[in-house]
Amino acid sequence: MTDYLDIYKDEIDCDAIRELRKEPTRIMNSKGNKPLLELIEQLPALKFEDNDFTKKAVRFGQKEDLTESQRTELKEQLKQLIPWRKGPFDIAGIEMDTEWRSDYKWDMLEGYLPDMKGQRICDIGANSGYYMYRMLADEPEFILGLDPTVKYFLQFQALQKLTAENCLHYDAFGMEHLTHFPKFFDTIFCMGILYHHPDPVGMLRIMNQSMRSGGDIIIESQAIPGDDHVALFPDDTYALVKGTYFVPTANCLINWLKKAKFVDIEFFHSHPMSSNDQRKTEWMPFRSYEDFVNEETGLTVEGYPAPIRIYLRAKKKA
Incomplete structure (x- = not known):
């Protein structure tokens, strides 16, 4: 796949981005991550053409595309990349319940959602790339996923070996590095x-x-x-999650958006979290929502209000 830096070289800070890529590359090639990097290299480049990005479980290929033994082997390879947090996926009959x-x-x-046909899109905190694949159904020009977690970057690379060429790209950066993409994106997802x-x-x-006017x-x-x-x-x-700083009310987040010079702000939905939408599975067998929150008291294990x-x-502004 062509590096997006070669496509948009006159619009973004390519030198800075290439420099930023050195650290994730070093981490991926470190002793602890080298086996996972080798796993990605060993995965078969199946490049399924028959995919469906409109389904709840993003589907790559059909069950008949793999024999039972091939499916078993591929499943065991993908399970070496746990925890799989965002999904679900259906990979030629492998049901990945994230x-x-x-x-x-x-x-x-x-x-x-805006009309994303022909747009440039950024998915911040892209994780495995689930939302990026869902966006493909709208035929955008370019989608960039950003997430500094190397394991998630590798999960995305594994999935890309399973599907035909597309407009998805990914860098293991944080949202602060959007400074290198001035006035570039039509739509940003921050999920x-x-x-x-x-x-x-x-x-x-x-x-x-980093957004175009009217984005x-x-x-x-x-x-x-x-x-x-x-x-x-x-x-x-x-x-029980470290690295959680400010957990706002909806009105607080609206004020944040105003102070960041956004306009036409609309708060359109809220719902309580539950163990129905975040839970342990075969693909993420560690602690999850039921271990973090007492659903009877409505409090986290620390005694804070449970999240919505x-x-x-x-x-x-245009």
Whole structure:
């Protein structure tokens, strides 16, 4: 696949991006990750043509594309990349039931998504790339996934070996590196990630600056219930997750978007979290929602209000 730096070399800071790539490459080639990198190289390049990105479980190929022994071998290879958190996927009959039912979140966005045909899109916190594959159904020009977690980058690389050539690209960067893409994206997705940054308003400003005039931002976030314009700032962990900084109310997040110069802000959905949409599975056998939150008391294990999920969209001023 052609490196997107060669396609958009006159519009983005290619030298800075190439420099940023050195650290994830070093991490992937380190002793601990080298076996996983070798696993990706050993995966068969199946490049299925018959895919369906409109289904709740993104489908690569058909069951008859693999023999039972091939399917068993491929499943064992993919399970070496656990935890698989965002999905689900159907890989030639392999049902990958991930920790998150990300299709539930995607369903919440239906009716609120912009027309993405021919657009340049960024998926921040892309994880395995589930949402990126769902976007393909709209025929965008270019989709870039950003996520600094090397394991998720490798999961995406594994999935890309299973499907025909597409417009998806991925770098193991954080959202702060959007500074290298000035006025570049038509649409940004920020799904389940903003509360993991100590400066959410600063990050929203960076996103705004990386967007074209009139562009759209779609945000899905963990939040706390209530109408006050406040955010919870947990002590050490929130629902046993380190690296959680500000957990806002919907009104607080709306104010953040205003301060980041977004307009036409719409808060269009919220729902309580539960073990129906985040749970242990064969593909993510570690602790999950039921271990973090007491669903009877409505409190996290630390005693904080249990999280809800909120959905908003906004625009960069034209």
